[in-house]
Amino acid sequence: MNTFYQKLCAAEAVLAGTLLVLMVALIFLGGVSRVLGYPLNWSTDFATAFFAWACFLCADIAWRKNSLMAIEFLPARLPPKAQKALRLANHFIICVFLLYLMVMGTWLAWTSRVRSFQGIPEISYSWVTASAVGGGLLLLVTTLLKIRDELR
């Protein structure tokens, strides 16, 4: 299980990095080709679609590394036991929120499956909406693991 999870994290980072690099390339190409008089109407659509996924993947990486900004001014003054209880409460609330994000995200992806991109009519917009579901799931796993570490 542990090695599987480590592989998943590595894959997540590689995918996020690749999406970001592709995003740079697409926007760069889009800008250059427009100036040259050959605007690419699909480059922006692909770039923003990649970005939705990159955002959620990066958010999960940042959450796992505890790099999300928080105000720890008051909790830091509490006794260790109270701090732990507070952290558990936070993680629990976050889990509920992420479940909501996933359920509603799935519903939205399903109901909006016929909507497509402006510049790429062949591709369904649900690919973008699904980023909230995929990202929500990864964030949920990270949060559950944090709860497990807390309870150990």
Next chain:
Amino acid sequence: MTWVLVAFVVLLVMGMPVAFAIGISGCIFFLQHPELPSTIPIQLAISQTQNFALLAIPLFIMAGNFLNHSGITRELLALATVLAGRLKGGLAQVSVLLATLMGGVSGSAIADAAMQARMIGAEMLKRGFSKGYAAGVLSYGSLMTPIVPPGIGFILYGTVGQVSVGRLFAAGLVPAFLLWAAMALAISITARRRNYQPERKTRPSVREIASATVGGIWAILFPVFLLVGLRFGIFTPSEIGAFAVVYAVAVGMFAYRMLKAASLREALEGSLVDIGAVMLLIALSGIFGYGIVFERVPETVSAALLGITDNAELLMLLVAVFIIAAGCFVDGSVLIIMLTPIFLPLVQTAGGDPVHFGLVFVVAATIGNFTPPVGAAMFVVCQILRCPIGVYARESMPFLAAVSAVTLLLIFFPEIVLWVPNLIFGKP
């Protein structure tokens, strides 16, 4: 909306990451309004990531990380030492000049403060600077970094408030110079009393200055390229961001030859974390923003404040004081996302200029990063230097006074701010 705000504050105090606190409290609004489809919060969060203008933020973060790994920082430190080393207060003067020069590379005060604290913090203590003073210089000095173009604060404000990012970038030039001058003056005066020695005894020769300038030329030229590209309207800010990434990689690989496969990877990995932290915040703040507009909060706040005064400058002063105070508790980028839609229409109603207000807003929001009890830049610097917050708060007073004086100047003399953007882009 009251319950949303209460929940937001409670979650923040509980130590929940700000991004989740914004998203979750924002959802409470939808619980109170069951007539609204419950898929809206998801749509709001996703639509933030589909905003082409906001793509500039991850791109500039990547460009900054690549430039940081390109060896440019070392060249800029050498240049700052040559130019400012002879002033009273030595390394402190070098540090604030470096922060100003770094502004063309990095767009975030917190990142610059952390980098400088690691790079020259220990060296400052060795030269006999007291801990609180050194921490004050390192943290307040980073104020110039987001004000010199490109700055993430301006991109956020410009996107949220529909204001030209090019003009905002241009508006930062003169204020950044004034802020640097005020910091340099404050250091000069206090260093004389504390007897902090200059870093070098001899006047630098023209040849030395020239060679150090050539060393840092790629970082100095970057904001110029940026403004030229935006001025001629050839490219949008997001496209310029993509060019910035390509530029950073090219400079690192071919000009300084420091960017190898390993450092490229390291810079990209660092970017993943930085982008994740900022973008989750931006995405989830979309949920929060819906209720603010729905319940006409901007109109209510406007009506209340316009009852006090309808003078644009006085209103800006009130808003700036409020932002600095709020900035003591909440990060600057959060304030820009949440408060721009509330305060910008107010200032415009009173006849204020959106570019002028944007500059004042970003300066004030950044100052909030340096003030206790929870300024993020202050926190990072004090942690690295192991400086107690109380000592920092006392010894950094002269710097707070210096930057506040410049902020007042900027509020009451809009021409200082608007001169360069009007010169480059023409009068609006």
